[in-house]
Amino acid sequence: MKLENGHISEHSLMFGVYCFMQASMLRTAFIVGVTKNDSWAMAFTGLALALVLVAIYAALLRRYQQKNLFEINELIFGNVLGKVFSALYLFFFLTIAALNARDLGNFAESSVLPGTPLTAFILMFLMVCVYAIRKGIENMMRLATVLSFVAAGALVFNVVLILKNVNIEFLKPMFQLPFKNYVQGTVTVAAIPMGEILAFTMITPMLGKNKKAGKMMALGLIYSVISLSIIMLRDIVTLGPLLGIVRLPSFESIRYISLAGVMTRMESLYAVILISLFLFKTVVLLYASVLGLAQILNFKSYSPLTLICGAFVLFYSLIVTKSAMENEEWGASVAPFFSLSFELMLPVIALATAMIKRMLKKKEAQQ
Amino acid sequence: MKYFLCLAGFAVVAALDFPTLIKSKKRRELAIYSAIFIMVLAFAVLVVADGTMKSTIQVIKPFYRDILHLSFKKA
Numbered sequence: 001m002k003l004e005n006g007h008i009s010e011h012s013l014m015f016g017v018y019c020f021m022q023a024s025m026l027r028t029a030f031i032v033g034v035t036k037n038d039s040w041a042m043a044f045t046g047l048a049l050a051l052v053l054v055a056i057y058a059a060l061l062r063r064y065q066q067k068n069l070f071e072i073n074e075l076i077f078g079n080v081l082g083k084v085f086s087a088l089y090l091f092f093f094l095t096i097a098a099l100n101a102r103d104l105g106n107f108a109e110s111s112v113l114p115g116t117p118l119t120a121f122i123l124m125f126l127m128v129c130v131y132a133i134r135k136g137i138e139n140m141m142r143l144a145t146v147l148s149f150v151a152a153g154a155l156v157f158n159v160v161l162i163l164k165n166v167n168i169e170f171l172k173p174m175f176q177l178p179f180k181n182y183v184q185g186t187v188t189v190a191a192i193p194m195g196e197i198l199a200f201t202m203i204t205p206m207l208g209k210n211k212k213a214g215k216m217m218a219l220g221l222i223y224s225v226i227s228l229s230i231i232m233l234r235d236i237v238t239l240g241p242l243l244g245i246v247r248l249p250s251f252e253s254i255r256y257i258s259l260a261g262v263m264t265r266m267e268s269l270y271a272v273i274l275i276s277l278f279l280f281k282t283v284v285l286l287y288a289s290v291l292g293l294a295q296i297l298n299f300k301s302y303s304p305l306t307l308i309c310g311a312f313v314l315f316y317s318l319i320v321t322k323s324a325m326e327n328e329e330w331g332a333s334v335a336p337f338f339s340l341s342f343e344l345m346l347p348v349i350a351l352a353t354a355m356i357k358r359m360l361k362k363k364e365a366q367q
Numbered sequence: 368m369k370y371f372l373c374l375a376g377f378a379v380v381a382a383l384d385f386p387t388l389i390k391s392k393k394r395r396e397l398a399i400y401s402a403i404f405i406m407v408l409a410f411a412v413l414v415v416a417d418g419t420m421k422s423t424i425q426v427i428k429p430f431y432r433d434i435l436h437l438s439f440k441k442a
Contacts, residue, residue, distance in 0.1 A: 305403070326424060
């Protein structure tokens with residue numbers, strides 16, 4: 001039985017991926033610490049690796065049309081092992097949702113609403129996420145189109161206004177770091193923001209039959225990589241040596257904007273857009289978790305699980321990491337491998353098993 | 368105070384979710400939901416009570432770094 005009957009367009013999916021990726025702007029600090037002023041190039045090298053991931057997801061979705069990741073697991077591995085795989089994905093989605101909620105909480109606590117308790121902010125934020133899921137994810141996916149244009153427009157606006165503060169010399173020396181730094185940067189970019197689009201495999205069945213989910217996910221990723229590299233370039237040429245010191249490079253670089261002393265404090269506008277993007281990303285992750293949990297437990301509707309999952313993510317976000325520093329250290333060291341275990345290893349096992357099963361079936365049919 | 372807020376929050380969740388589940392007469396779903404509710408409530412009380420609880424990252428990191436030897440060195 002289908003748990004989700006909503007429909008979305010291919011373009012909504014593409015813009016959804018774009019918004020999802022733009023919400024990861026705060027996480028550029030993970031890469032900047034490793035590849036310094038060459039970080040902008042990591043968006044492109046990371047894309048090459050992320051496109052491989054998308055190709056794997058697309059191959060799975062093509063073989064099992066109109067099925068989501070959790071349904072595919074059960075079809076490939078059977079009821080029991082399929083549920084074990086699904087439970088692993090559920091853990092991953094909940095962890096990422098909690099990490100993102102915590103990231104936003106830390107951001108709000110340090111930059112937007114100093115003095116506001118972290119729990120209060122995350123609680124309000126997750127209440128909106130739960131409300132959005134209860135009203136239907138397709139509404140959120142439609143909203144992604146508007147949100148994408150707002151985010152892209154704000155980026156262009158910021159870049160134009162900051163042009164008088166940039167110093168192109170900050171880009172030098174180019175590509176002088178040890179090779180392993182570039183490998184680390186590439187893997188980190190591919191795994192942490194890009195590979196997380198795995199969550200969209202829970203939404204793609206809403207596209208309908210014979211729709212190109214993989215192509216739309218790849219296009220969304222390509223557009224977001226262009227934005228991401230522009231953001232990182234802007235931060236590098238604006239902040240220069242300060243880049244390695246500040247915790248939120250994107251936020252700090254926008255603080256430099258001052259047009260005739262009238263247009264200042266643009267970062268507050270940026271914060272509103274960022275919170276909206278984070279809302280979209282967390283909604284997608286929470287939706288993937290709720291829908292997945294409903295499927296594992298054979299519920300007829302996912303709706304009753306939204307509030308309790310939201311409550312779980314709230315308390316999970318409070319212990320998922322102790323501090324922003326710990327989160328950053330995690331992002332630069334173990335997080336890429338942790339993410340790739342779910343984004344690469346499990347889908348590859350699923351695809352390989354599906355291919356072997358198909359080959360065996362063909363052989364049986366021939367005999 | 369924090370215990371009261373936590374329990375009040377869960378009371379609101381229960382007030383919103385349980386009546387719908389009871390009305391729909393899906394006993395199996397009601398039983399599973401109740402189990403999840405109790406588990407999440409217990410987890411929440413633990414988080415609220417124990418400020419020294421290990422973070423998830425602190426648990427996962429040694430597994431990847433020390434057992435699987437999968438970790439980047441911080442630049």
